[in-house]
Amino acid sequence: MSERADMAEPRPDELPVDGKTADQAESRHDEDDRLRPDFVSAVLDAVEDGDRDLARDLVSPLHPADIADLLELTPSDRRGEVAAALGDLVGAEVLSELNDYVRDDLLDALEPQQVADFAAELDTDDAVAMIEDMEAADQQAVLDALDPEDRAAIESALSYPEESAGRLMQRDLVAVPEHMTVGQVIDYLRDNRDLTTDFWEIFVVDEAHKPIGTCQLSWILTCPRSIAMADVMKREQTLIPVDMDQEEVALRFQKYALISAAVVDASGRLVGMITVDDIVHIIAEEAGEDILRLSGAGEGDINQPILEAVRTRLSWLVVNLGTAVLAASVVGFFQETISKYVVLAVLMPIVSGMGGNAGTQTMAVAVRALATNQLTSSNTLRQIVREFRIASANGTALGILIGIAVGLIYGNPDLGLVIAIAMLINNLVAGLAGILVPVTLDRFNIDPAVSSAVFVTTLTDVMGFFSFLGLATVWGL
Amino acid sequence: MSERADMAEPRPDELPVDGKTADQAESRHDEDDRLRPDFVSAVLDAVEDGDRDLARDLVSPLHPADIADLLELTPSDRRGEVAAALGDLVGAEVLSELNDYVRDDLLDALEPQQVADFAAELDTDDAVAMIEDMEAADQQAVLDALDPEDRAAIESALSYPEESAGRLMQRDLVAVPEHMTVGQVIDYLRDNRDLTTDFWEIFVVDEAHKPIGTCQLSWILTCPRSIAMADVMKREQTLIPVDMDQEEVALRFQKYALISAAVVDASGRLVGMITVDDIVHIIAEEAGEDILRLSGAGEGDINQPILEAVRTRLSWLVVNLGTAVLAASVVGFFQETISKYVVLAVLMPIVSGMGGNAGTQTMAVAVRALATNQLTSSNTLRQIVREFRIASANGTALGILIGIAVGLIYGNPDLGLVIAIAMLINNLVAGLAGILVPVTLDRFNIDPAVSSAVFVTTLTDVMGFFSFLGLATVWGL
Incomplete structure (x- = not known):
């Protein structure tokens, strides 16, 4: 709604400035401040047609952060060509705003002296961010091309551990x-x-x-x-x-x-x-990366080279394949029960799946609370009790719901009772595992976002199959 | 490592200040800047013993943000008592740092005039944050107790939509x-x-x-x-x-x-x-809440009342129960096939589960890329192709792995081939759904973090069962 209101008249942040009309400005961004696809295409077309002047005219009113966005939105095989056409519009500031992968890609094509010229223009922290991921030899070549003062400042920053305050700080201060x-x-x-x-x-x-x-x-x-x-x-x-x-x-x-x-x-x-301003993107990154880690997507950067993405995700999937086979072997124990009553095979994924969902909820809450220092040893016990109570309530509700439905549909109250109890048990397992696993990992200084999911879903899968099929066997269904 | 080095000597940010020794300061925080459990207990014990002076002595050196943490770490049924004992140490600034739920809880116990006194001390944006979630009648009572100038400023802020710039801004500027x-x-x-x-x-x-x-x-x-x-x-x-x-x-x-x-x-x-400084916590919240929404944990705040947490999570679990039943009904179609060859029931959760894992990876990447404006209509197609290629690679690798293992274990190459093909198909479904679902929801202005998971996991469950059991049936296993 509010966005529509913005669009009805020129957006205040794009009112005429420097002689540009609002219309021209408006046409570059959509209402969410993203570059419009037709604007991006217009620039790419101009570059393709060899019309460097048009490309530069289109791009020159943009903020460096937007020029960085433009390069990121350019297909990777055309980025070098576009950057070359834009010339000095792609300055040091644009480079420092670029996604790491995209920047490294562009820098690879440059001479050490060119990279050094860019680095010399930047604050130490931005210069360090620019060259810290380069190959050692390339990095040394850039350092050698710098004047002694800049080189000393950057070398000193590089002497601190990666992702430490020493790499983030600038030395210019009052x-x-x-x-x-x-x-x-x-x-x-x-x-x-x-x-x-x-x-x-x-x-x-x-x-x-x-x-x-x-x-x-x-x-x-x-x-x-x-x-x-x-x-x-x-x-x-x-x-x-x-x-x-x-x-x-x-x-x-x-x-x-x-x-x-x-x-x-x-x-x-x-x-x-x-x-x-150097911290803001770290805050966003650190808060946003938990979701990627928890899902096993690694860095999850859309600019990451495909092979690297495959490697990261596949290694996680292979671990999960192992745990899935483990869970399946539990089902294997009960083949005789299933062959007598195939409906059990139909219903068992419901019990394990719902446990997985409930466990993921608790796990997400616990991982965030740990990351934000809200969950500390002062209130861990209280939170475990809280999650147990939530799991009891949800497990009971879901158990009653599925129990009645199954009892009625299959005309078998015993089957309804068995799935209801199994559902409750697996929800309790999910709730407890969902908080105990991340808290325990955190105690051992293991990032709970990275490793919790494997343990929790394995537990809910195994216990889902075991409780349902085990109860069914004992009950003599 | 670096943390150990910090601890060996007084932490620089707690060097003697205002006559406090480093030792005293050190004992309040752990190395991650969280309040130590024994410090929290010491304060709670002092309050319980009626030793208000000791409690105040312990707490008075703390930063308002730490006093807010202390109250959050206090069990909810003792917060009012602790806040009362600390008296003016729990000032307006502490209230504005408090978690919303904890603050609302404390404010409920206060008279409108007391709340108004706190509000008058704060910047407009903090005062608004403090009273915006109160019941209409309570809020009006507080507004009535304010002096006209403060009241006008806060009423004007409240006239803007919730979570809009108008509520975040302060009017005092130069x-x-x-x-x-x-x-x-x-x-x-x-x-x-x-x-x-x-x-x-x-x-x-x-x-x-x-x-x-x-x-x-x-x-x-x-x-x-x-x-x-x-x-x-x-x-x-x-x-x-x-x-x-x-x-x-x-x-x-x-x-x-x-x-x-x-x-x-x-x-x-x-x-x-x-x-x-007013934006930093919003950046962290917005980036961090995707993980909670994607897992169906709602706000996922550990201070949320249990009943509210149950309601939020349960409504999501019930939706998932519906989709689980739908997926199970697919299995139902193949009961005859399963009864002839029970091993299929053992293996089928592997295919559906792995699809779910792969889909969650892609979905997490897409949801983050959409939230950070990295995935726009300019590069959507390219990203879909990218995810398809990743899914092909992963699906092929996982299919070969599980296919060979199953073929060998069960001495049945056909079974191995069927599960391999089903695994590839479900990974492709997962990869495509993982990006297409969030992108489509986003186009329709539906928050992809909230709704993607239901669709994606339903698809991977259904297609996992259907492709594996369907192929097995066609193959005549």
């Missing part, structure tokens, strides 16, 4: 001693033109360069010049150890609503700064 | 005309002490109060006083329509790496500002 006044800080900023201009907070440090406070720029701007930084800054601050994992960094930014944070080395000295 | 110089802006900020002090950018507006540019505070601080705002500001800006859905807002903040953004009404006038 740090001042606490005795400086607001006026002196402003003068210092005005006089030092080679300082970064992209910062949101100023760090106040002691003589050993250890952070003792943080000051939002708005506080400086709203204070008289005579006030000392010591009286403006906030002393409580969240410092990020340089070797902290990026997932942990992201959680702290979220929890404490940080805009930027000081990064400190083992001795507590200020060595860099992380800003929230 | 907007200046473009002819002002940097010096004049600084003087204006220093002279107007009732302006907000929490802002990161200044908006430049025209006479009609429409935003024409945005200026980072760092640019103002690094410029001479004489420069006009028109020459410092950036004219390209992402404006947020006031009725835009919060998910869309979150995507724009991510895509364009925004720290804050101007919110405009239908006529393009500046009406508010959204800052990234």
Whole structure:
């Protein structure tokens, strides 16, 4: 509804700017801010026709993030050609916005000197992200092509573990001693033109360069010049150890609503700064990847080369094939019962399947709660009890439902009772496994999103078949 | 590894501050920044013993976000008591950090005037988040208890749709005309002490109060006083329509790496500002909720009342029960075949189950790619082809594997061939359904995360049974 309202008139973020009309702007994006397919085709056609000027005219009004999107939407075998046609429109900023796979693909076609030129334009963290996945030899060639200062900064970042704060931080920041006044800080900023201009907070440090406070720029701007930084800054601050994992960094930014944070080395000295705009995509990635891991899709990136995707998914499927064979062997024990009463074969997948569904629900809740630090050892027991109660309620309801239906349809109350009890049992197994498995894996520092599903679905399959066919055998059906 | 290194010495973010020793600080948090269970117990015990002073001493050094965590970790029947004992330590900021369910629970016990006092302390967006889920009558009582200015601001926010930009924005912002110089802006900020002090950018507006540019505070601080705002500001800006859905807002903040953004009404006038710290938790929520929706766990919040959780999950399970019965009825058609060769009943769950696994992989990838705007109509066809190729590879590999194993184990090459072909067919069905279902739902503006799983698993169950048992029947096994 609201989207329709947007479309009736030019979207405010595409009102005439720089002489472009709203209509021209409107035609590039759909209402969800995605590039329109006909716009993408128009660019690709222009490139194919060799009309470089038209292609550049079409693309030049785009934000670098949109140019990155355009390259991602281009079929992989044409990306090099399109990037070449667009020339300097595909700058360092576009590269840093690109999906990792797409970027690596494009960089492979460039000379080390060209990559180095791009890297030199970027903040350290973006330059590092650009070259950290290159082959060692290619990476070294790029580093060699950099000027010594940039090279030193990037090499220092690369010395920290992958996905650590040291790789995310930038070294350009503003740090001042606490005795400086607001006026002196402003003068210092005005006089030092080679300082970064992209910062949101100023760090106040002691003589050993250890952070003792943080000051939002708005506080400086709203204070008289005579006030000392010591009286403006906030002393409580969240410092990020340089070797902290990026997932942990992201959680702290979220929890404490940080805009930027000081990064400190083992001795507590200020060595860099992380800003929230570099964290936002990590927050989204970390929160979004659980679904991919839980389903065994690995990274699940649509730009991942097919062979790599096949390898990741197949290895997971083969593990599942093993557990499916295990579950089937349970059925094998009861062949005699089934051959006497084939309807059991018809009904057994219902019991195992419903257990799988219920287990997946609980597992998803537990995996998310663990990832967001909501489920901790302080409330684990309470949550297990909670899941058991939910499973009892659901199992009872589903058992009654299927029991009555089966009893009536097959005119066999005993069969109804057996499937009802089996359904309840398997729901309880599912509920308990759904929370116990992820919690246990987490205790052993194994990512519950990656490994929980195998255990839980194996348990619900095995117990589904065993409880139903076992009860049926004992009951003498 | 890195965490162990942290623990060997005081964590940098808990170095002595305000006279607290590192040891005391250390004992409150574990290495993942979660409150330690023994710390939580110590607080609960102190409250139980009526030792309010000890409880307050323990809690007072905590950040509001940690006090919120403490209340969440407290069993629900003791939260009111603990909050009462902590008194003013549970302030407005703590309430705004609390999980929605936990907060609503606590607010229910308060008088409207008390809630109004909390609301008055908060930014509009946080106050709105606090009272938007209250019963209409309770909400009105709180509004009546507010002073007219706060009431007007909150009522205006509540007039926008739930989860829209209008509810997220704050009205306190700094907007200046473009002819002002940097010096004049600084003087204006220093002279107007009732302006907000929490802002990161200044908006430049025209006479009609429409935003024409945005200026980072760092640019103002690094410029001479004489420069006009028109020459410092950036004219390209992402404006947020006031009725835009919060998910869309979150995507724009991510895509364009925004720290804050101007919110405009239908006529393009500046009406508010959204800052990234209010968006960060939405980004995490939106990215994380797909896994919960796909598994049918609804909101999947561990603080959700049990009855509500049962209702949500059960309704999904009942739908799945229907589809399971449908799939079982396919098996029903082949009872005669099964009764002749019971091994088919043993093997059939393998074929359907593996299809379900493969379908879930593809579906997870597609749902994420749709949610992140990576999968658009420009590349849908390409992705369908990609998934088909992956499914062919995986289906062939799995078919050969299970075919040979079954052929050998049962000494029946025909049975091996039948299960191999059925496995390939079901993997192709899974791969195609895994992408076609979410893409189709998305086209019809139905959330693919909510509804895809039912369709995909029904298809893989039905086709798994049908292809395997059907082939076995035709083959005359």
